[in-house]
Amino acid sequence: xxxxxxxxxxxxxxxxxxxxxxxxxxxxxxxxxxxxxxxxxxxxxxxxxxxxxxxxxxxxxxxxxxxxxxxxxxxxxxxxxxxxxxxxxxxxxxxxxxxxxxxxxxxxxxxxxxxxxxxxxxxxxxxxxxxxxxxxxxxxxxxxxxxxxxxxxxxxxxxxxxxxxxxxxxxxxxxxxxxxxxxxxxxxxxxxxxxxxxxxxx
Amino acid sequence: xxxxxxxxxxxxxxxxxxxxxxxxxxxxxxxxxxxxxxxxxxxxxxxxxxxxxxxxxxxxxxxxxxxxxxxxxxxxxxxxxxxxxxxxxxxxxxxxxxxxxxxxxxxxxxxxxxxxxxxxxxxxxxxxxxxxxxxxxxxxxxxxxxxxxxxxxxxxxxxxxxxxxxxxxxxxxxxxxxxxxxxxxxxxxxxxxxxxxxxxxx
DNA sequence: TCCTATCAATCCACTACAGTATCGTATTTA
DNA sequence: TAAATACGATACTGTAGTGGATTGATAGGA
Numbered sequence: 001x002x003x004x005x006x007x008x009x010x011x012x013x014x015x016x017x018x019x020x021x022x023x024x025x026x027x028x029x030x031x032x033x034x035x036x037x038x039x040x041x042x043x044x045x046x047x048x049x050x051x052x053x054x055x056x057x058x059x060x061x062x063x064x065x066x067x068x069x070x071x072x073x074x075x076x077x078x079x080x081x082x083x084x085x086x087x088x089x090x091x092x093x094x095x096x097x098x099x100x101x102x103x104x105x106x107x108x109x110x111x112x113x114x115x116x117x118x119x120x121x122x123x124x125x126x127x128x129x130x131x132x133x134x135x136x137x138x139x140x141x142x143x144x145x146x147x148x149x150x151x152x153x154x155x156x157x158x159x160x161x162x163x164x165x166x167x168x169x170x171x172x173x174x175x176x177x178x179x180x181x182x183x184x185x186x187x188x189x190x191x192x193x194x195x196x197x198x199x200x201x202x
Numbered sequence: 203x204x205x206x207x208x209x210x211x212x213x214x215x216x217x218x219x220x221x222x223x224x225x226x227x228x229x230x231x232x233x234x235x236x237x238x239x240x241x242x243x244x245x246x247x248x249x250x251x252x253x254x255x256x257x258x259x260x261x262x263x264x265x266x267x268x269x270x271x272x273x274x275x276x277x278x279x280x281x282x283x284x285x286x287x288x289x290x291x292x293x294x295x296x297x298x299x300x301x302x303x304x305x306x307x308x309x310x311x312x313x314x315x316x317x318x319x320x321x322x323x324x325x326x327x328x329x330x331x332x333x334x335x336x337x338x339x340x341x342x343x344x345x346x347x348x349x350x351x352x353x354x355x356x357x358x359x360x361x362x363x364x365x366x367x368x369x370x371x372x373x374x375x376x377x378x379x380x381x382x383x384x385x386x387x388x389x390x391x392x393x394x395x396x397x398x399x400x401x402x403x404x
Numbered sequence: 405t406c407c408t409a410t411c412a413a414t415c416c417a418c419t420a421c422a423g424t425a426t427c428g429t430a431t432t433t434a
Numbered sequence: 435t436a437a438a439t440a441c442g443a444t445a446c447t448g449t450a451g452t453g454g455a456t457t458g459a460t461a462g463g464a
Binding site: 215216222253257 | 440443
Binding site: 011012014043053062063 | 448449450451452458459460461462
């Protein structure tokens, strides 16, 4: 989770107090969920976790990195997408995405990860641990649909994957609340975009 | 552009130095384009514009609002989308979007506008002046295609519009450089999503 | 076993920035 | 003349991030 020290290699010097990591991540996760990313104060987190800001900076390069790690500590795995109907899997995946991105502070963190000033290390971790798995699951769903023959064999899946989650971001950027049936409606559009049949039941 | 004073109404008190507005917007635009949003320092802008931070805060509620206004001052109108082929218009619109969002600092500003802490006034202006026109033009293109009968009459255009620009945001969030043919590929997918025919030339 | 290098923890101080609040002075309208 | 506003200047709070100094803990070598 944290910075440099790899757990198994024995190095000289005082060992890190792992309880600090746990306490800081717990407190940061609470603050992140309760008040959002911007309101996350490292001084407040350190104080409430019973340590100092320097202990935080020793473990994480900055606020964004800590927030990303705190987010991962509370992240759950995505849904199992192995039903008979890939479109159903797609909608389920988008519903899971909707649930996650709707939590307080999550969209703000997305915004942070789009900014140039965000530490590359934090961005890389976020992309690897949050974005990439989601993209992989979406791609797997579409690939299976391709193998079954439900969608075009030469469909542009690389772009199609970006349509799925991108729709949410564009809606939020427009200042609109995505409708409750967003997963189904977006799933239906993407499904058609890659050549899927419009009606499900023949 | 700036804050409260409506231009025509005569109010008591010293009149504002309009040259300050011009100089600040010019300098802010330069800094924004050269170094991005986060590196935009209000103190540096004020100093380089030959005034003080207070003059800035008198005109704009905060950094985000100033940045949004500086962006608008250099913004150009979108392309004319009145060709015979709506899909061509769609691709042209996405190409224009690609050009704008690729400028330095623009994606960072998008990220800022997704964050909770951004001043609502700045978000509202950004949405009204940048996001809404783009959405309106995209929607107009799709509506015309609907009227011509090229796409489904009951297509979900509200979601379809979000797919267009959202694809770019999702790609950037994943840490990937959108391909040069992104406008055409995204336009093709969206076109199909709303029921458009796949091949153009019969 | 003692010594030393290395690293962690804590405390303190510093810079830079966003944002807020006054204060005195200048300028304009009523 | 009085009220209202802009301007410049100064100062303040809170936060992110950096650096130094001291003390405590641990490894490996003499």
